[in-house]
Amino acid sequence: MNKVLITFLAGINMTSIAFGQYDANMNLWINNLDQAKLIPERVYKLDLSNQSLDTIPEIIESFKNLRLLKLSDNNISSIDGRLDNLTKLEYVELSGNRIKELNFNEFRGSRFTLDELWVRNNRLREVDSSLNILSNLSILNLGSNQIKVFPANLDLSRLVNLQLDDNQFTSLPPSIAQAVKLKILNLYGNHLSEFVMPNSFRNLKMLNIGDNPVDTIDFGGQRLKLEMLILDWIPVEAFNLAILPPTIKVLSIEHCGLKTINGLLHLKNLEELSIIQNEVQSIPYEIQNLKKLRKFWIGGNPVTDTANIPASVEVIK
Template identity: 30%
Template structure:
């Protein structure tokens, strides 16, 4: 006969033990920390602490979550990872304040996910990785506040469009699922702002339009460089051997032409005056 409190029923948790396991976090929330306690059955004595905001029952031997979970209406954070849970009670959907739910590394099947799970409209993190899921309910697309979704290490062959298009999703882990190749190309969620990258290619790899565009942009860049003084104190005139003397000669030629045009204009005006006054 196994010792009292041990054996198939797991470790017995008393109310005193549970009260001593309550921790006050830096944000003022109270967390009931019962991780790695050998618990096989949800302790009913926890109902005396139903006003806590967070519960950690991870790394135990739980197979079922009872319907009394609905009594924990203040719950914001619930960690049940690494247990033996194969289904959730419909009452899980009554936890309207829940923002974090970790069910990773259990034995959940698709049938074990109640439709009421979609009533958790404030949920931001949902981890269903390392379970036995063959499909994901399309109704999970109603969790419009969801930011993180873990679906890794299951038996999924399809991610519903309603889930992939969740408006606030930033991280969706679907690794190690038998998803078809075309689905794998579609599945990554654009969780990070796109960064423009620079790639170097040879001219022969560009189409005619792209090549013309690049050449046009290069010409504009060269014009801008010619208009912008270089780092040297002296300006560069690659097409002129003696820029100053050439400029002076041109100025002298322009000045002479201007004076000749002025003289011709004056002579024409004088002739017009003489003709007007015979």
């Protein structure tokens, strides 16, 4: 037995664990399959990221108590039924692989327990309605793929956090508009020509629509809980910034051709503001009405006088 395994085993109580009894191994991330094979019933967290895997190892099927699984940054192109029989998975990360198609029935064993799924930076072109089988899913990260559409019958009503940055959406899919529990939505770097806030987004707190060719933005007249908004790389001078919800606490308007911040002075709850790389030359006295403002990024602007900025605000150039 090699020294690594001897050291590993020395720190583990190998006595049997009674049903329901706390096992200290639950807090241990295992990143070596040879180690895991010695205690298959006590593998709760397994990290096989960046190990040049072409397939998911078959032995994983024997880790019946596995909760958290990381398989990122490998060469995996399919799941091959290796996760079917795992019934306790709560978190799976498959980012940075070569997956072109994903049937979510591959996770049917953990369809009632899987809470968070990452499949970003793969080669996905579509997502089908098999996703609906994951009845406990609240966080879904599909960023950096090639997805253009979602099927109309996709059920996203349980999602709280949806990451779709750097895909190829040209409009907001109707199925996303039904995600009534959504708190975080990232659509950065798609091909959206407009963004109209659905009435169902009453719980949304963080929205990123930066780097889209947007020519229409509409937040509607609804009561919103939106606290963080990212509009980077959008030509905001074409919009009436008064449409921005007054609930916003964190606002990023970077690389937008912004010439003045006068249109932002109604945001009385603003705590952090970034206008990096714009064309703002002066800061109006009225910025002092933003009583909650604490951080202000102004780098890359031809601002010469910051005297109007209150002393309580940290100015970052």
